[in-house]
Amino acid sequence: MIVLGLDPSLSCTGWGVVRAEGSRIAHIANGQVKTDAKAPMAQRLDQLHRAVRQVIADYRPDRAACEEVFVNKNPQSTLKLAQARGCVLAACGADGLPVQELAARLVKKAVVGTGGADKTQVQAMLKVLLPGASIAGADAGDALAVAIAAAHLKAA
Known part of the structure; x- marks a missing residue:
């Protein structure tokens, strides 16, 4: 099974693709979609949507997983995150790709063993x-962690 992990953000969305065979995980690809902060919102969302659709076309995942929205202290940041997340979910939906939504704590627990793990611990575990x-980059690493968590949770 091929799983696409997504770590949405308006400024830099990470994506990661892994192959899961039972409990074995293999890296296929990863990357980041960066948008220009000076570009109009509609243009940034379109760029993000097209890029995720291209990743889906290139790697033909069986399913996707996306990190759930978390609330920032800044409401404007939360809204931008939600728009980016909606955009990547729509890209998956346009291709009929089922999407599993995972809380950040669940991803950390599945990858590191504790939901309170920090980014450094997640990145170190990815190397293992x-x-x-x-x-x-960090966002691509987070997306790979989402893909790995989804693969492990499906296998369990």
Whole structure:
């Protein structure tokens, strides 16, 4: 089974693709979609939508997983995150791809063993779980963690 993990953000959405065979996980690809903060919102969302659709076309995942929205202290940031998340979910929906939504704490628990893990611990565990994988950046790493968590949770 091929799983696409998504870590949505308006400024930089991470994506990661893994192959799951039972409890074994293998890295396929990962990347980040960065948008120009000076561009109009509609243009940024369109860029994000098209990029995720292209990832789906390139890697043909069987399913996707996306991190749930968390509430920031800044309501404007939360709204932008929700718009980006809606955009990536719509991209999956346009291709008929089922999407599993996971809380950040659940992703951390599935990958590291504790829901309170920090980003450093998640990144270190990715090196153990995906040896030799070149990770495009922190957001791509987070997306790979989402994909791994979804694969493990489906296998359980």
